[in-house]
Amino acid sequence: MSSDGVAVAESLIAPAVEAPGARQSRRSTNTVTLDDVARHAQVSPQTVSRSIRTPDLVSEFTLERVRASIAETGYVPNLAASNLASNRSMTVAAIIPAISASVFADALHGLEEILAPAGYQLFIGSTSYRPAHEEELVRAFLGRRPDGIFIVGTEHSANTTHLLRESKVPVIEAWDLTDDPIDSLVGFSNRDAIRAIVEFAHERGYRHPTFAGSLQRGDFRAAARRASFEEAVPELFPGETVRVVDSGTSTVDYETGRRLLDETLKLHPETDVLMFASDVFAAGALLECTRRGIRVPDDLAITGFGDFEIGRHLVPTLTTVAVPNRQIGTVAGELLLARMNHTSAETAEVDLGFSVVARESA
Amino acid sequence: MSSDGVAVAESLIAPAVEAPGARQSRRSTNTVTLDDVARHAQVSPQTVSRSIRTPDLVSEFTLERVRASIAETGYVPNLAASNLASNRSMTVAAIIPAISASVFADALHGLEEILAPAGYQLFIGSTSYRPAHEEELVRAFLGRRPDGIFIVGTEHSANTTHLLRESKVPVIEAWDLTDDPIDSLVGFSNRDAIRAIVEFAHERGYRHPTFAGSLQRGDFRAAARRASFEEAVPELFPGETVRVVDSGTSTVDYETGRRLLDETLKLHPETDVLMFASDVFAAGALLECTRRGIRVPDDLAITGFGDFEIGRHLVPTLTTVAVPNRQIGTVAGELLLARMNHTSAETAEVDLGFSVVARESA
DNA sequence: ACGGCGTATGGCAGCGCTAACATCATGGTA
DNA sequence: TACCATGATGTTAGCGCTGCCATACGCCGT
Structure with missing residues (x-):
């Protein structure tokens, strides 16, 4: 091939000039770039870039051609490069x-x-x-x-x-x-939310509230809720013991709710309203009550936190705090x-x- | 300001030579780059790069210095640039x-x-x-x-x-x-899974199965499950009508499960086992049964799909298909x-x- | 006829990083 | 002593894209 011949001749004259392929290309295999599209559409790379990002600045005619070229070449813009150049990701x-x-x-x-x-x-x-x-x-x-x-x-x-x-x-x-x-x-405010439901329990005439939740390290919102309970009880229920049942680092699931109920019944049988840190716990506990024949709310009232969908379907339906997730x-x-x-x-x-x-x- | 004066003079003499700041920098404001770290640690940029990506190739002494410089400068690598250069994201x-x-x-x-x-x-x-x-x-x-x-x-x-x-x-x-x-x-195989639970219902002696689910367009797996039911019933329950209740494009939630139960009871009161396309539907229906006093499984048996945690806690617990999510x-x-x-x-x-x-x- | 303006396009340089290669000091081996 | 393998570091040239500026062209008013 004649073009090869020319390349060889050149490299003899000026060895400093790289022979084709002397340094291995770093390009990823088979990737269509913006330059490829530009060549295909016979416009400059900049025009292709504009056609994609600010088509208003490109004439109708050119835009058509560029779009056709993009489709034909199967071009997918490399956003890492775009990000780097434009400083927006x-x-x-x-x-x-x-x-x-x-x-x-x-x-x-x-x-x-x-x-x-x-x-x-x-x-x-x-x-x-x-x-x-x-x-x-x-x-x-x-x-x-x-x-x-x-x-x-x-x-x-x-x-x-x-x-x-x-x-x-x-x-x-x-x-x-x-x-x-x-x-x-x-x-x-997680603090105010818990306070509100403790007040609600108080107004409804309950006298022996217990708070139940898991105190996963790192879950500061759960900790705030618990602290808020501990703060509200002495105010609203003067003289009443502050009862908190904690499942430690357990996951937030129905099973934990069941265990929290279990523990509450053992440690604080005087409880008349059990206030959970999550609707998930409350649901697990409520279902366990159904199973054991504990009547809710007559034997034990239950409240949750979060207003999950299941709360509306449980029997009895769950009193809770709605939060704008x-x-x-x-x-x-x-x-x-x-x-x-x-x-x-x-x-x-x-x-x-x-x-x-x-x-x-x- | 004298520097301004110089800039003007230069531009008069050689307008082609850029005065400092003539072209606005494109750098993002205040960003520490790898080069800054290199300068700070008095090594080449490449050495900094290696210190981060392949620390084994860097001497202990240099590594220490580079790490100190990274900490002192507050350097955060730009992964877009890394991605572009290395072709790995x-x-x-x-x-x-x-x-x-x-x-x-x-x-x-x-x-x-x-x-x-x-x-x-x-x-x-x-x-x-x-x-x-x-x-x-x-x-x-x-x-x-x-x-x-x-x-x-x-x-x-x-x-x-x-x-x-x-x-x-x-x-x-x-x-x-x-x-x-x-x-x-x-x-x-969604197909085989549904078939398996239909077979299970058959073995348990149920005679009038109904399938209930939502047939959201685009949810091909739900469609496959329904189709599989329609295929299995004629084989296992010869002569039996193929009953399917469909909630259309409803979302997958407990409320839909409740509605599916409702419709089934109206349209197909002969149903003795109601097979849901999801545990969520089954749970909604089961809770509704509890509310209405429908005895499960005596009046109506229910199966789900997915083995969600709630199934183990419902009363009665839910028969379902476990899937390796x-x-x-x-x-x-x-x-x-x-x-x-x-x-x-x-x-x-x-x-x-x-x-x-x-x-x-x- | 001319400068000024707006529109469409191109050229250049560089974003911050790394692959590939080059270099340089070691130390062990023939 | 000459040699090469090895390890540590530096140099060069991009990766693919866009910001900025320059340029070309037609249009308008004066």
């Missing part, structure tokens, strides 16, 4: 304690509902309630340069807080309130969008409140 | 129908459990059972150049299949079996790891099976 990082906990799944759903139409993608990581893991996760996620961060909780390690503050990325802390947020805040996600999404579009530079602290849902079980 | 994309569905959350948990220790991060997207959305999601995710893809289901649009095939990325389809996978496959995730994770490390180039088709769990409700 079009991603939002979401850090939650557990994927399988439905409350957080609801919030993520709300978050995605707002962000996806604006072209943002969600990076999800779960900490399993371990602060050390949270820090690791924050570090790893920051490496991907998200345009926004959604994180459950207001209590983080000093390092985590520092990392987030220094990152200059809009951060939304969710699910609780605090006086000193990293940036913005969307949630409700989904709304936490949508509000957070809207706040983030405003910040990321530079529509607003303001941080916000949104208290979405809660409500006591009185049903049959108490 | 260290991410796996997971595409599931719904985040809030616990079965998929379990699988994701399993997947993460395997991938996270190996340094891979999970990108999660939900399709809401819409094939068009699935395609969009696949396209967007491919743009991030994941090293592996986990996708629920074996039925995809032609475009989706084509995109995934052409991407050359290891793909695992999950939750069902097929003769023609895109790449690898981890799941169980978590294991689907872990096995998929292991297969992906092997492919991504180039330990194995082989595709695999893994049938994890299922098992009928006989409890009190049937």
